[in-house]
Amino acid sequence: LSTIDSGCREHPNIPQVLITHHPEEIVSGITHVLMIREGSVVAQGPKEETLNEENLTKTYGVPLKAVHRDGRVWILPS
Structure with missing residues (x-):
């Protein structure tokens, strides 16, 4: 994951795909x-939205919520 993260920062014009x-x-x-x-x-669109x-x-298929912090998302039971 750190390789993908640094690739996104160092080469913002090169598309990165993470599955x-x-x-x-x-x-x-x-x-x-x-x-x-x-x-x-x-759904599809900007990560934060x-x-x-x-x-x-x-x-x-279960109640979940997202907490966005420092560009990352953390998933919690709702």
Whole structure:
């Protein structure tokens, strides 16, 4: 993850793609997210706007909330 994070900072004009099931792994340099559940898009857009309680709950099927801090997101039970 540190390699992706430094790549985002050092080369901001080169697209970086990170695929994960764990939103807390999304490094600060990643600016946009695509959230998928069972092959269908739940939400997409800027990380800070898209990783929210409604979209997380739809994606994972359990009540969740997001805490955004220092460019990272932390997922907690709602």
